[in-house]
Amino acid sequence: MSRIRHVRGSRLALAGTAATTAALLVAALAVLTPGATAADRPAPSRAAALDHAAAALLEHADALDLTDGQDTEARDVVLDEDGTQHVRYDRTYRGLPVLGGDFVVHLAPDGDFRDADRATGTPLALPTVTPKLSAPRAADLAADALRAANPGRLLKRLTANSELVVDALHGTPKLAWRTDAAALDPHGNPVARTVLTDAGTGTRIDAWDTVESVSGDGESLYGGTVPLETTQAGSTYRLEDATRGGTYTGDAENRTDLCILTLCLVRAPATQFTDADNHWGTGGADDRASAAVDAQYGTDATWDYYEDVHGRSGIAGDGKGSYNRVHYGNEYNNAFWDDSCFCMTYGDGDGTTFGPLVSLDVAAHEMSHGVTSKTAALAYSGESGGLNEATSDVFGTLVEWHADNSADPGDYLIGEKVVRDGFGRDALRYMDRPSRDGASADCWDTSLGDLDVHYSSGVANHFAYLLAEGSGARTVGGVAYDSPTCDGSTVSGIGRDKLGDIWYRALTVYMTSSTDYAGARTATLRAAGDLYGADSDVYEAVGAAWSAVNVG
DSSP: OOEEEEETTTEEEEESSOOHHHHHHHHHHTSOOTTOOGGGSOOOOHHHHHHHHHHHHHHTTTTTTOOTTEEEEEEEEEEOTTSOEEEEEEEEETTEEEETOOEEEEEOTTSOEEEEEESOOOOOOOSOSOOSSOHHHHHHHHHHHHHHTSTTOOOEEEEEEEEEEEEOSSSSOEEEEEEEEEEEOTTSOEEEEEEEEETTTOOEEEEEESSEEOSOOOOSOTTOSOOOOOEEETTEEESEEGGGTTEEEEEOTTOOOEEETTEEEEOOOOEEOEESSSOOOOSSTTSHHHHHHHHHHHHHHHHHHHHHHHOOOSTTSSSOOOEEEEEESSSOOOEEEETTTTEEEEEOOOSSSBOOSOOHHHHHHHHHHHHHHHTTOOOSSHHHHHHHHHHHHHHHHHHHHHHTOTTSOOOSEESTTTBOGGGSSSOSEESSSGGGGSSOOSSOOTTGGGSOHHHHTHHHHHHHHHHHHBSEEEEETTEEEEEOOSSSOOOBOOOHHHHHHHHHHIIIIIOOTTOOHHHHHHHHHHHHHHHHOTTSHHHHHHHHHHHTTTOO
16 A cells, blocks of 8 residues: 655655655644543644644545545635534645645544545546647647637737646546636736647636626725725735734735736736825725725734634735735726735726725625635536635625624625616626626526626525525615525525535535545535534524525
């Protein structure tokens, strides 16, 4: 049987010889001292959890299909209050990233292996890792796909970069090219698409937009006068918050960037905002600092929600801040999270359809894409992509409620502050009945994965509303809602706090990159069982809410 040796603390590589000494050492560390009880055992550290997981991979390599030629690397660690440990891994095959190779190992407080959640259960075995299709040809195909996704628009400075991967997300594992194509549209704003191509046949496997967005956001100073933590530098102040990891906000100066993977050929600036008296903006769009106030406030409120409610310090859980860029592009009707810069970027809108896209729920939506990226890494296509978008909508909504700002009170409307008369409705999306936007799905069916991820997210948004508030007509926070169920049932809500706790645990502990709606039901039920008991009313409510949107 293949064995695994421990390398550099968090990386595990398969080797032909056993690592008996390391395994015995880890086992010895987990033994209680004589006379001690489980309650006396110290809470495990991150390092201890990684060691326990390393030992578990040694023992269960066959069950996890960890064979020669594979490497694994820990991406995230979650430690429960009772000492239960959850270690999330990515894997490579013969040096190539494996899409769908991620898995989560669950360990008891004493470090014993309990079980694992895998993005795919298909064994990895490829006859060759030498592609028949060349990288330049894959890049050409991706460039064509980007043009096809932007019909009638003359794209400028189009580039495409291909990376060889193993695709295990779409059936039998196969060698594939993952190509990121990017360009500028006629207004100078970025467009980008990732294309997955079979490296043997040249057939397209999948394609999705690279920029995760809500397709529009808000205005300046939507939250009225808000508190800000800043940094003094001599006689001036910088819009930088040392209490939240050094997060800051800068001016993109209406420029854009062009990036391929982590290489940015053109990067818009983030010229840091400064002020002489520490009173920022005027609340009007004619003062460029006003949009910066909203962006910084949104970052602060989101940081506080995750820390206060879930004990997570910063997007990556490491206490480090990100940064914001406002005034991006020319009348840019969008906002997005970008992993390559670990930053949020906001356009000013065209003034007719959208105003500046810096409202609180939009900021929280974008930051939550970063949380998803650092945890479950839900693929941004198909049903997983819908769950990715819904996760940002759910937490964007919960951040808005948690902020308790009378100028922008909590609601179940997405982006209501940023839409203008030209948009034709009063919000981007509606969680109580997502189909109110004319495109989103209320109920699951087999065609859901074919929808744009912003519309397939409707089913999870509907579930979240039903779980929090219940079905039928009601007024919450002065806003009237009416949420019917897909099966005619009546659902009773359990409240927003429980919704957030369950979704966060499901995201960070049980979901993987390939989780679909059926998997989300399983993940949230497991989370509810962990938090409230499998025989609790809360557990039953989670199942009922999923059934009410035809997932079950």
